Amino acid sequence: MEVVRKAFYLVHLITSSLFCLYLCCINKYILALQCTDHLYISFSDLLPLDILSQVIPTDGSPVNGLRLIQEQGARGLRITALTPAFTFPASHFFISCDIFPEEFSVVLTLKAAMLVPKKNEYIVTLMEDGSDTVILGLRYSPSKFHFLFVTKEGQEIVKNRVTFRDVSLGDNHWHTVVLAVSGNHVSLTIDCSMPLEMVLDQPFPSNVNTRGSRFIIGSRRRWKGMYTGLLRQLVLVPGSDASSKICPSTNPRLATLSIPQILADIPVKPMDNEVLKYPYEAAMKVTLGSNLPCTKNESGQLWFDTLRHGLYLCDSQEWITMLQASKRLDYVQEYQNLITNSETLDIETFVIPSVGLFIATANRKSQPGSGIYKWTDGSFKPYQNLTTYQAQAWKHFTIGKKIFLAVANFEKNEKNMEFSVIYKWSPQKMKFVLYQRLKTNSARDMEAFQINGETFLAIANHRQGDNHNIDSAIYKWNPRTRLFETNQTIPTSGAYDWEFFTIGLYSFLVVANTFNGTSTRIHSHIYIWLGGSFRLFQSILTFGATDWEVFQLGERIFLAVANSQSYDLETNSYAISSTIYELNITAQMFVPFQDIPTYSAVDWEFFTVGDDNFLVVANSFDGTSFSVKSIIYRWQGYEGFVAAHQLPTFGCTDWEVFNTPTGSYLMYSSAKEPVSKVLKLKTY
Known part of the structure; x- marks a missing residue:
C-alpha cells in the first residue's frame, strides 16, 4: 500500500501546476525530475557515455585518418585528418530529449604534445550543424586547460570560458583528467591529485539544447587547433563527479572508467591466421650504432647499441636502458x-x-x-x-x-x-x-x-x-x-x-x-x-x-x-x-x-x-x-x-x-x- 500511495503522490505532482521543468533520458536512464518546489528524484546507476566508442568500429576495421599508437606502455588514438568519421550526432546520447545535463563530468586520458606559446588544441567540442559556435568544448594550451560553453541571455548568445592556470598537460606523458561541473562549481582533477576548483559567477545553464548538434573529437571542424596528441579515454558521465569512480588508483596517469576494447587489449593473433586482430603501429624507429647523442632532437628515439647489445630510449638528456644483457x-x-x-x-x-x-x-x-x-x-x-x-x-x-x-x-x-x-x-x-x-x-x-x-x-x-x-x-x-x-x-x-x-x-x-x-x-x-x-x-x-x-x-x-x-x-x-x-x-x-x-x-x-x-x-x-x-x-x-x-x-x-x-x-x-x-x- 505504501508503494501505491507514493506512486499516486508522484502522479499528482506531475499533473499539478507545481511541476514545470523537464524530464531527460540518456541511454534510456532517467537523469532528473525537477519541480519548482525543488523536489529531485535522482538515479545513481547512470552509465558512462563512451564518446570514443562512437567513432571506432566494433570489429576493429581501419578508419581513414585515425591511427592506433602505443606509447609508454599504453594505447591511444591519433587523428591525422578532418573527416566526418570523428563526429556523430548528439542524439546518439540524448535519445528521449535534447537537454544537456546540468551536472556532469568528463573523464579523459590523453598524451598531449608540447605546444608553442599561444597555441591551443581542441580535445572535444559540441557544435551546431551549419554553425561555428562551440556549444561546449575542452581545449588546452601550454600551461592552461579551458572549459568552454555558451549561455543565452534573451536572443543573445554569450560565450563563456573557464580557465585552469598552471596546468601542464603538454609534456608528452599520459595524464587522466576529470572535469566535474555542478551548479556554480567546476573542478579539475589531474592524475587523482588534489582537485583544482573554481566558482562561476552564474551556474552552468540547465537549458543547453543539443538538438541538431554534433560531438566532434579532436577539433572544431578546422585544421587550426586540431588535436595532435593521443586520446585513450573520453567519457561523459551525467549527474556526478566521476573522480571518485576512478580514484585512488595504482596507476593514476592511466586511471580507467571506460575505454574502447581495442585500446584495452594487448594485440593478439587469432587462431585462424597470422595477422594481428587490430591494426597496430609503433611510433618509434630504432637506430643502430654506438655513442649516439641524446638531445631534444632525439627525444623518444630508440637506439640499439651494437657494442653493448642493449636497447635504449632517449629522454632528451640521457639514454635510458630499455633492454640489455644483464651485467654483474x-x-x-x-x-x-x-x-x-x-x-x-x-x-x-x-x-x-x-x-x-x-x-x-x-x-x-x-x-x-x-x-x-x-x-x-x-x-x-x-x-x-x-x-x-x-x-x-x-x-x-x-x-x-x-x-x-x-x-x-x-x-x-x-x-x-x-x-x-x-x-x-x-x-x-x-x-x-x-x-x-x-x-x-x-x-x-x-x-x-x-x-x-x-x-x-x-x-x-x-x-x-x-x-x-x-x-x-x-x-x-x-x-x-x-x-x-x-x-x-x-x-x-x-x-x-x-x-x-x-x-x-x-x-x-x-x-x-x-x-x-x-x-x-x-x-x-x-x-x-x-x-x-x-x-x-x-x-x-x-x-x-x-x-x-x-x-x-x-x-x-x-x-x-x-x-x-x-x-x-x-x-x-x-x-x-x-x-x-x-x-x-x-x-x-x-x-x-x-x-x-x-x-x-x-x-x-x-x-x-x-x-x-x-x-x-x-x-x-x-x-x-x-x-x-x-x-x-x-x-x-x-x-x-x-x-x-x-x-x-x-x-x-x-x-x-x-x-x-x-x-x-x-x-x-x-x-x-x-x-x-x-x-x-x-x-x-
Missing part, C-alpha cells in the same frame, strides 16, 4: 684523481641538456671557491668557479625550462653576512650566474622538490652561534615574483640533511638531526605533507644523523640513516651502527630492518648494476684515523645487505653515481684533502 659488478677500478680547489664536503652530479654532464664540488675555502667540472673526452675538466663560504652541499633542480644550482654556505661572507645562494644557468653565457640569496644559519644541506606542480626548497640550518636548536626553513617558488619565499619553518637540532620522497599520492620530508647542544642521541623526524604544510609523521632515535637515503626494492620501501657519532657527557664513539628502516604498510610507520656497522658514516648512496642492487656508505673517521675503508653492500634478499667490496678512502664525505656511454662510475669527495676520486665499475 666484478670489481671497482680507480679511474681519475680530480684535483679540487680545496677539501670537498659534497658532490652534485647533473646534466644540462645539449651541453653535457657536470659535477659541482662543495669546497671548504672561499677562494677560489667551489668548482664546476664538465665531463670532456672521458674525464672531468674544470669549467667554472663560484665564490662560496665553506660550502657544505650543492643542489641542482629545474623549474620549467630554467636550470638552477643552489649552494648551502656554512660561514659568513666578507661583509659578515650569512647567505646561501641560488645560481641560474645562462644559455647565452654558458655558465651559472647569481640569481637569489637566502638568509641561512650555518646551512648544511638543500633539498629541492615538487608537490602538486609547485616547487619547494628545504634548507637545513645547522646552528646559530652555539645554539643548535633553531628553525630550518622551507621555501616556495612564487611564479609571480619568480623568487623563493618562506613557506614554513620547522624546529630542528643541528640539522644536517633533508630527504624528500613520495609514497603513492603522499609526500614526505625527513630531517637528519645531529646535535642538540649536549648529545647526539636525539630524534630525527619524518614529516608528511597535509593541508598545505608538513606535519610530524614519525620520530626515529638517531646518533649524530648526517644523511638519509630512500630507495625501493620491488614493492618494499626503505630508509637508511647514516649515524656519525654517539656523544654525550659520558660517551664518545665513532664506531656505531647505521640503520636501514623498512616501511610497514600495516603499522603505517618505518620499522628497523637491518643494522650495519659504520665508522662516523656521513652518506649512503643507493645504485644498481644490471639486476643487482647496492648501497655504498661513506665511512669518514674511526676515532683515530681518517683512512677508513668505505663499503659497498649488495642486496642478498633474505640476508639483507651483505658487504661485497671494501674501498680505501680518506675522510670520505659523499658518494655519487653517474653513467656515461662508456660505463658507470662512482665518485667520492674527501674532507681532508683536495682530491676527489672517480672509480669505474667494471662489469662482466
